[in-house]
Amino acid sequence: MNPDRAVIGMEGDFNALNRDFAWDWYAQYGQTDGTTMSYGTPYIRRVAQAVDAVTLNGQIVCRDAAARAAGCQPWNVINGPSDAAVAWAGGKSGTESTVKQTVVAANMTTDLFQLPAGAVGLAFGGEYRKEESLFIQDAAGASGELFLNSIGRRGGEYDVAEVYGEIAVPLLRDLPFADDLRVEAAGRYSDYSSIGGVYQWRLAGEWAPVRDVRFRANHGVAVRAPNIVELYSPQSRNFTTAAVDPCDKDAFAGVSAAQQAARRVNCAAVIPNYNPTTFTSSFGPGRASLPLLQGGNTNLREEEAETEQLGVVIQPRWVPGLQLSFDHFRYDLDGYISTVPVNTALTLCYDSAQSVATNPACANVVRDASGAASGTIGGVTEVLLTNQNIAKVRVQGYDASIAYTFDLADALAGGAYDMGRLQLRLDVTRTYEWRFQGSAQDTFRNFAGYVTYAAPEWKGALNAVYSFKDLTLGWQTTYVGKMSPTEAFNDSQLTPYYVPEYFRHDVRASYNVNEKITVRGGVQNLSNEIPPYLPEVYLGTSTGSSQYDNRGRFFFVGATLRY
Numbered sequence: 001m002n003p004d005r006a007v008i009g010m011e012g013d014f015n016a017l018n019r020d021f022a023w024d025w026y027a028q029y030g031q032t033d034g035t036t037m038s039y040g041t042p043y044i045r046r047v048a049q050a051v052d053a054v055t056l057n058g059q060i061v062c063r064d065a066a067a068r069a070a071g072c073q074p075w076n077v078i079n080g081p082s083d084a085a086v087a088w089a090g091g092k093s094g095t096e097s098t099v100k101q102t103v104v105a106a107n108m109t110t111d112l113f114q115l116p117a118g119a120v121g122l123a124f125g126g127e128y129r130k131e132e133s134l135f136i137q138d139a140a141g142a143s144g145e146l147f148l149n150s151i152g153r154r155g156g157e158y159d160v161a162e163v164y165g166e167i168a169v170p171l172l173r174d175l176p177f178a179d180d181l182r183v184e185a186a187g188r189y190s191d192y193s194s195i196g197g198v199y200q201w202r203l204a205g206e207w208a209p210v211r212d213v214r215f216r217a218n219h220g221v222a223v224r225a226p227n228i229v230e231l232y233s234p235q236s237r238n239f240t241t242a243a244v245d246p247c248d249k250d251a252f253a254g255v256s257a258a259q260q261a262a263r264r265v266n267c268a269a270v271i272p273n274y275n276p277t278t279f280t281s282s283f284g285p286g287r288a289s290l291p292l293l294q295g296g297n298t299n300l301r302e303e304e305a306e307t308e309q310l311g312v313v314i315q316p317r318w319v320p321g322l323q324l325s326f327d328h329f330r331y332d333l334d335g336y337i338s339t340v341p342v343n344t345a346l347t348l349c350y351d352s353a354q355s356v357a358t359n360p361a362c363a364n365v366v367r368d369a370s371g372a373a374s375g376t377i378g379g380v381t382e383v384l385l386t387n388q389n390i391a392k393v394r395v396q397g398y399d400a401s402i403a404y405t406f407d408l409a410d411a412l413a414g415g416a417y418d419m420g421r422l423q424l425r426l427d428v429t430r431t432y433e434w435r436f437q438g439s440a441q442d443t444f445r446n447f448a449g450y451v452t453y454a455a456p457e458w459k460g461a462l463n464a465v466y467s468f469k470d471l472t473l474g475w476q477t478t479y480v481g482k483m484s485p486t487e488a489f490n491d492s493q494l495t496p497y498y499v500p501e502y503f504r505h506d507v508r509a510s511y512n513v514n515e516k517i518t519v520r521g522g523v524q525n526l527s528n529e530i531p532p533y534l535p536e537v538y539l540g541t542s543t544g545s546s547q548y549d550n551r552g553r554f555f556f557v558g559a560t561l562r563y
Helices: 044-051 065-069 083-089 228-232 257-270 342-350 360-364 408-412
Strands: 002-016 019-042 053-056 059-062 090-115 118-137 153-175 178-192 196-210 213-224 236-240 290-294 303-314 322-338 365-368 379-384 388-407 421-437 458-468 471-480 502-512 517-524 554-561
Touching: 019 044, 044 065, 044 083, 059 065, 083 090, 090 153, 118 228, 153 228, 178 213, 257 342, 342 360, 342 365, 342 379, 360 365, 360 379, 388 408
Parallel strands: 290 379
Antiparallel strands: 002 019, 019 090, 053 059, 090 118, 118 153, 153 178, 178 196, 196 213, 213 303, 236 290, 303 322, 322 388, 365 379, 388 421, 421 458, 458 471, 471 502, 502 517, 517 554
C-alpha cells in the first residue's frame, strides 16, 4: 500500500458587530494505492488438459495434441503433480486498488452575549467531503479462465455536505450548591449523495455543586453513513455445501408449527406445484453446492445510535494536579451494517409471517422457476450475502480514569530547582454488556468478554509523559484483558480456554529545536509483543486486529515545520 496525504489550512480572528470571532479552515487530499499479485493460480482449462493423460510411445502425456505442443505436462492425480505440471497449469493474476478522499472544512466560534454566569458561546461551521474508490482486476483474473472470482472493474464514489452548530449556556455560577451549572446543545445536518439527508443531535449538562466535584450527563443521536468499502467493495461469488433449503422436505423436522406453516405458504409462492412432502432442493449436504454473492451494497442506509453518558469528575483542591473521573456509558445502535449466515438469509424469508412479495429478505434468495439453471424446478441459484443494515448492537459499561500532574522539583527538591514536569494518567474501561443481534430471528446475545467481536470486558492504558523545557518523553502501556474465543464453554468446565491478557508498550520523544522546528520519533510495540493465538482464525487478519497489534515492533520519525 502507498498512502499519500496533503493538508493545508489557516486560522485567524476578527471583530465584527462588537464581537470577537475566531475562525479556521483546512483542505485535505489523501490517496492510497495498492497492488496485489497472485501466483500459481491454476487455469481451469489447463488443469482439465493436464489430468486427461494417456500413454503415448511408452510415455504418459496429455491427450490433447495442441495442449502438448503448448507445453502441457500430465498431472498425476494419485501421487500429486510434478513441479513441471504445476508450473504449466498455473498462472498469475494481479489487482490494483485506489482510494481517494477530499475534504474542505471551515469553523467559526464567538460569544453571543453575556449572562450573569458567563458568556454564551456559539460554534458553527461546515464541511464538504468526497470519497472515491476503484478496484481493477487484470485481464487474466477477469477472463474467468483462472480458479478466481472474475470481478473485473469495480468502484464508486459519494460526497457529503455538512453544516453544524453548537451552543453552550452558563446558567449559574459561584452560588451555594451551584459553583457552576451549564447546558450545551449541538446539531448537525449531513446531505449524502448515497443515502440522502441525516440529522444528529446532542444535549449535555454539567453541574458542580462545589468546586471540587462536577457531575456531567449527555444524551443524543448519532449516525454513521456507510463508508466507501461497505458500498463499493467488489462483489464475488463463493460456494457452500452447508446450507439447508427451508423448502426442502427434510427441513421441516425440528422446527416449530408456526415455522412449518410459514414455509408451506412462502415456498408455494415461489416454487411451481410445490409439495412440502416431496420437494428436494437443488443444494444441501451431500448435494450440489450453493452459489453465494458477497461484497458491497449500494442500497445501504445509515447506522443510527442513541447514546447516553452519566459521570462525575473530582478535582480535590487540597491535591493540586489530581483528577479522578467515573462515567457510565450506553450505546444502542440500529441498522448496524453486517452480513448474515446463509441459513439465516434463507429462514428470514421463508420462516416469516410476511409474504414473499413484501418481505425484503426474500429479494436475497434467487430461485429458478424453470429448473434450467439449477436442475430443479424452483431450485435456488444464488443467495445474496452482501452488506446489509440488519443487525443491532447495545454496549454498556464504565470508564474510569485517574490523572496526576506535578513538578518533580516540588516532590524531590522542595521546588528549589527546575526538574521538569511529570504527567501520569490511567484509563480503565469495563464493558459488561456488548450485545449483538445479527437479524430479527437471532437472540440478542451478550458477547462481552468474547473475542468474536473483539469485546474485552477489561481494557486500559497507562500513560507517563515527562517534559523538561523543549524535551518531551512519553511511555504508554496498553492492556487488553483475557477473552474467551467462543461461547462454547460453560461454568461446569474445569479448564476453559481463554485468549490471555495482552500488554503493549510504546515510547515516543519530541524536541523543539526552535520556535519553528519540532522533531519527533518513537517505537510502537517496543517489546515486539505477538498477538494471542486465535484458534478460529484462518486468515492473516482477524477480529482481534482491532485490539491487538499485528505489525510487531514499529519505528517512526517525523518533523514539524512552522512558517
